[in-house]
Amino acid sequence: MPRIPHIKSLETRHEESRVAVLRGLENLGRRDFLKVAAASFGAAATMNLRTPHSYQPVKIDPGNGAAPFRFAYISDSHLYDREVNERFVRSLLRAVDDINAQDPAPDFVLFGGDLAQLGQTSELKLGAQILGALKAPVKMMVGEHDWYLDMGEAWRERFGADRYSFDHKGVHFVVLNSVLEADFWTARKLSPMERMLTVAGLDNGAQNPFTVGDEQRAWLAQDLAEVDKKTPLVVFSHSPLYKLYKPWNFWTDDAEEVQALLRPFEAVSVIHGHTHQLLTQRIEHLNFHGMLSTAWPWPYAPQGLPEITVQMNRPNPFNPLDGCGTGQVHVHADGLVDKIYDLWNRNPITVSKVFTSSGGKSDRPPATTKKSY
């Protein structure tokens, strides 16, 4: 795959110099004190401009005595061609820079879907080139924006199967294609691009709800049948695998059937894209966590928000990157998750396993005074 020239953003270069300064402080000799102090003052002075890293390092403790490991993820970059919109391109470039700067490097990087905005080959190619600069191996998940121009043909050709599973250091991972809609286009004689544009509109009601589908659920059941129920299970889906708000497809229509397949496992975490916001759900012992987008934040849905979700601040419309970003996840041996959201321009917010397992009673993250309304 051709690699594009690696250009570091201003923010990345600043972050690197800051990290170097802080490292220097650890081994500080008397002689270097003044030099480092001056540099760190400079770094502190620009803290307000600093955009935190945009990757989501995830720490796994498989609970069998193995060493914990981390992986990172990036989601929902919604790339147009570079000459159409360079803003989303730069956001993804920065996320890649940030992950490459991670030390130690993550074991792998999950991409959470919606790499492209309109599923065009040129958009997918651009995304693949940018993600190709990642040093860690990349696991791809498909989103509806990648799929509905050619029903995933170009995506599968480039990235392989749209659903698969793998084992890593004692954890079983499953990647699903949860954005399958029943045919609404044939009867209306829509062109492929008209179909794509319909699905690309989050609030466009002329489409159908997302599903995992019978065939894929049968595959999932077969895949999970071979896995010990004590094995920690991490499932990636583009849409939330529960029912939040149907008009925006914050929704999977056969969510209950999928949950039933996951329920026998003792430790289950579902990490999903599509919602572009801090989002938490717990259904029985199943935990669900949203990913942030690198492109734009969505508002919270007007109905159906899980009670356990602690909202993030309303994004500042005057800062196009506010509300974007990513975070970190630590999956414990019992399958419960500490999720840290690294929102660009904000302090990180931790949604701990204590918080989720207590049903939101203990260890509550700081609530915003600027909720959606």
Add this chain to the structure above:
Amino acid sequence: MQRIQLSTIAGFGMLILTLMPACGDARGDTAVNVLMCDGKTSIEVKPAETADEGKAIADSLMAQWRQNNPGANWEADVRRSHPRVPRPHDNQELMGDGQGPGHTYGAFTADDLALWERETYRTVLEGARIFHSHKELGSTIAVSCDMCHPDAANTHPETYPKYQVQMGRVVLLRDMINWCLEHPVRSKPISPDDPRMRAMESYILAERSGTPLRYGKH
């Protein structure tokens, strides 16, 4: 070759009715060039022998016209894509005799109410269309309003006027629309009485109907 001009495309039924006698007159070996009343769309056909053939000709002509006029069904398209846009108030309480005859003002009929509703709703639908179209908005980066505000969420039209810190002055909804056009959308601001501005304000207010006004709220 005989050339037939259709007198109307107002309705599909009308089209067939107009076409059929025309084809009947044109029976013979020569092809018939049927021209629609738009003066542009035309089709060359063998004269129809049966009603079904006539209908096929009419369908083909209509399909051709639709292809050349993709925005012609814009209202139906917007209604299909945005079925949750609230309808305007129906004003049914105005119907009836009230205080009796002789009051000219207020003697409304069902037709009046239907007209108000249709025209008001149409303005709102037009706003929805523009709100969701980066081309109408003139975006240079293919960004439309709904990419941050699905169903006009987080637009809060009920909170204006308010002091907008980032602009350093009291603003109205239209000022925020223009700010968004300039910045995230990367287009140009439009005049407050631009039909697009009026339509977008209408749509945003319609989506928020039922919410109490609370000016100055952040």
